Amino acid sequence: MVDRKQQVLMMGGGLMVAFGFMFMGAASLSGLTPSGTPQQDSGQQINATLPEQNYAENGFGLGVQEQAYLSVNNQVVFVNAIYQEDAEVFSDIEDIHEEFDGRVYFSKVNESDTDIDSDLQVSEFPEIIVVGDQQTQQSPYSLKRAENNRESVIEAICGSMRDVGDAAATCY
DSSP states (O other): OOOHHHHHHHHHHHHHHHHHHHHHHHHHHHTSSOOSSOOOOOSOOOOOOOOSSSEESSOOSOOHHHHHHHHHHHTOEEEEEEESSOGGGGTTTTTGGGGGTTOEEEEEEEGGGOSHHHHTTOOSSSEEEEEESOOOSSOSSEEEEEOSSHHHHHHHHHHTOSOOGGGHHHHO
16 A cells, blocks of 8 residues: 555656656757757858849849858848839839948849849739848848838838948948
């Protein structure tokens, strides 16, 4: 027969095991611990180089991942002005890259010629997407949307730079 002391010890041990499972389950679900399966390398290496020009009429041919990779590794910012019918809608901001001493790459691109809009689920045009090297909680790069006016685009560019440096006069 089991006496009272053994019952208390078994009950205490059972509660400790239960609390351990509860804590580990909560920690695992909240992301405090790594998941049980090791992350697989997707096997895809990003092989991208900076464009030769800081301005492109038909895009740079780079997706969001390539732009993010180049932004983080080269401290640059990409401004993607995506339109549906009329590229002239961006005429007021298309020279904005000149204010940032080579650190900003600006491209106008038709929504049918890029995957950026579908990658980011953009459905209304015109749209301005800024990809920069400012780290966020979710990723090592920043992704911002700007309105189609000079002030909004400059604000998005400056907010996307990890180190403003020489662009401080333009940003502040």
